[in-house]
Amino acid sequence: MPEEILNDISHRRYNALRGSWVLVSPHRTKRPWQGQQEKPGTIELPQYDPKCYLCPGNQRASGDTNPHYDSTFVFVNDYSAVKEMQDDYTSPNAQGSLEEMLLKAQPEKGKCYVLTFSKRHDLTLADMSPSEIVPVVKMWTDIYSAHLSSTHALAGLNKTDFVPPSSRGDHGGKKQDQYRYMQIFENKGSAMGCSNPHPHGQIWTQTSLPEEPAAELEQLKMYKRERGTHLLVDYAKLETEKEERVVFQNEAFVVVCPWWATWPFEVMILPKRHVRALVDLNEKEQAQLAEAFAEVTRRYDNLFETSFPYSMGIHQAPLEGSEEEVECSSLHIHFYPPLLRSATVRKFLVGYEMLGEPQRDITPEQAAARLRNCGGELYRNKIG
Amino acid sequence: MPEEILNDISHRRYNALRGSWVLVSPHRTKRPWQGQQEKPGTIELPQYDPKCYLCPGNQRASGDTNPHYDSTFVFVNDYSAVKEMQDDYTSPNAQGSLEEMLLKAQPEKGKCYVLTFSKRHDLTLADMSPSEIVPVVKMWTDIYSAHLSSTHALAGLNKTDFVPPSSRGDHGGKKQDQYRYMQIFENKGSAMGCSNPHPHGQIWTQTSLPEEPAAELEQLKMYKRERGTHLLVDYAKLETEKEERVVFQNEAFVVVCPWWATWPFEVMILPKRHVRALVDLNEKEQAQLAEAFAEVTRRYDNLFETSFPYSMGIHQAPLEGSEEEVECSSLHIHFYPPLLRSATVRKFLVGYEMLGEPQRDITPEQAAARLRNCGGELYRNKIG
Ligand SMILES: O=P(O)(O)O[C@H]1O[C@H](CO)[C@@H](O)[C@H](O)[C@H]1O
């Protein structure tokens, strides 16, 4: 393969999905590490923790009591970053004034949910079977579907009678009825700012399209206009053919360490056909997506034999958008894990990375090979 | 002030320097924190550590011995992310092919230096007086100046007879003579990926203009074309008038928590007049810049009475660039510190921040007020 030289030389790779570059320095892991050590992921936890605000039957900060749920349970975040109702704000600065250009702000409304993945306090997605993850995929789909307006191109698809919980205590101003965007994500592990090990994710829904999905959507639209095909469908096909960055695949999905990965063991789950959002998936595909989640998280844990920290998130069609925006959107899932060399040595994206551009120390091909090779049973379930 | 409502509502602020948005959720620090705790910054260190590869007279990994230097000492990083010489690479993919669009790469050469700030192992910039920081400012200026081509618009300014150290062990391919960009930065503290407390920074010089300075340069050029004035000069003036985000100022520089700050206590050092790069500064301004560094780092340490971690970096004119690029560049220094509430509780830019957009929990005005109020003597030097 003529590209093998990229294993030996420093180079930049282009992220076609975001339209930006990342610096790759393959030889750099040789440097010794005397810096910060992470605590390895907790593994000894009770199945039920009376002090956990996510366990079934427990009381939360708001005073509400959790139901005796089984798999998933959704509630409005007691410390939401955006709220349904708040006072209005219009910039007091004259148009074209210095203030208007340099001190620009816009109010932002929204609704933040927390979603548990299991009633068990001691599990993670890595411990769960694909069929136990299916209810999580369905709940994500339900909550996305419930926030589409009736005129949205995807409205009505995969619809259930699920009604999102309402928030209380929000006051001031008018309630926002239609949101522009929904970000579904999970922060796993204390290294990723997670403060409760009970398996759960978050869902932030808001009036603006945030920077990351906005940058991706620009690239997806441009590619479609130029080539007539979908960037991520073409990309999934290319990677499936090339194989070297593929970690796992089933009929509907492929898991790759993307060509442009920033984090050492970053992966992306991609559908093989054009899927605009979760609501486009049929039952069989939902099960296969659940399998992909199980495969990624189990391999992560097996890699360094630890509960592997990461931030994970789903990008898909905006809740409100033009026909072109919805049609060009491609469902995909990003996993951003910080660990680099072991359960305790992470990659820091600091200094140069913050001020210059993202930089990585091993190639995505090396990372993919290692993740490919650590499938199979979860290390902590193996006997002896 | 009509903008006071921004203390109470969630909103997005526009970063005019980068052309991007940040989500601000002022009420969010009320949430309790049960997550990861940082180790507070080390303070008991020897003045000289026989095992430190940066202390005067010690041996480094390369086998080289450090001279008995006094303040600054520069050498080529023994584990450089980019190298002066390496094999060439031309993409094997046909133009317009899928591979060429989706698997794009370019080789990157460069030279990475390490620069000590003091011979003393136990000091940080916060412990040093402005006059002790002046040699650091001068060395940054020298090394920048030494990498300008003779035809660069800034060539010859502030020139000394300093010759940058040469690297050894780089092999393969031709040597790169002229670089496009130099990133000067410091990672301070183990929370910011620093593995040696000896006060030092890094300098990466490379063939491409990386993402962050490239995005800023676009904004700076656009502003100049549209308004005829310099964005950061106008901004420094506006902030000096408004006062509420000003942390410190002297005749030549102003330190602000920028309107668009992402990190809780992020600050920027801005010259009040148009300065394209370090070489534009006269002696008096160099001393005032050193004072600004001393003021920022001392206030940081005083804030939570700890050795405050941060990544800091200097943005200035590219080493190679069009007349417009050099003329529109504005010297400025970013400080990105992770701490949020105390010496041990940091802000995590994870999940939503990685997948959606940067989000902050206190307003820049609140941060500026706190930093303004903790000037004066360094907490650990106070008697009693
Ligand atoms: O070069 P150092 O100090 O060993 O390493 C540190 O700074 C580099 C440049 O910001 C980062 O790439 C590394 O992740 C970080 O640990």
Ligand SMILES: O=P(O)(O)O[C@H]1O[C@H](CO)[C@@H](O)[C@H](O)[C@H]1O
């Ligand atoms: O909302 P949590 O889980 O308390 O908080 C965590 O996730 C948020 C969203 O990514 C971040 O803003 C916080 O910094 C992080 O600690």
